[in-house]
Amino acid sequence: MKWFILLVGIVVLCFLVALVLGLAGGGMGRPTSSLSHEPLPDEPIRDSDFDDLVFDVGLRGYRMSQVDGVVDRLRRELRQKDEEIAVLRGEQSPGQPPHE
Numbered sequence: 001m002k003w004f005i006l007l008v009g010i011v012v013l014c015f016l017v018a019l020v021l022g023l024a025g026g027g028m029g030r031p032t033s034s035l036s037h038e039p040l041p042d043e044p045i046r047d048s049d050f051d052d053l054v055f056d057v058g059l060r061g062y063r064m065s066q067v068d069g070v071v072d073r074l075r076r077e078l079r080q081k082d083e084e085i086a087v088l089r090g091e092q093s094p095g096q097p098p099h100e
Contacts, residue, residue: 039067045077 037056040049054069055062086092 037063039066040070040073045074 035055038052040053049082055066055070058064
């Protein structure tokens with residue numbers, strides 16, 4: 001009888017550990033893909049484009065090529081907007097390099 005109680009205790013303890021770790025009871029949630037990165041759209045970037053922006057996680061963090069691509073794109077678009085603002089303010093003529 002003593003062995004039966006010990007066995008039931010071990011089974012209950014294993015179930016509680018599995019429940020806490022999310023292995024039982026559906027606690028793990030839906031599976032995620034390791035390839036979830038979707039690049040920014042080709043048209044001009046809007047604020048809402050960043051709501052769903054996700055980078056894939058590599059061995060040592062985010063995939064550098066994906067992050068570098070987004071940063072380069074943002075840099076180009078910011079540069080274009082700065083040039084447009086300068087032209088609209090009359091600080092430079094179109095096609096002229098910006099003042100540093």
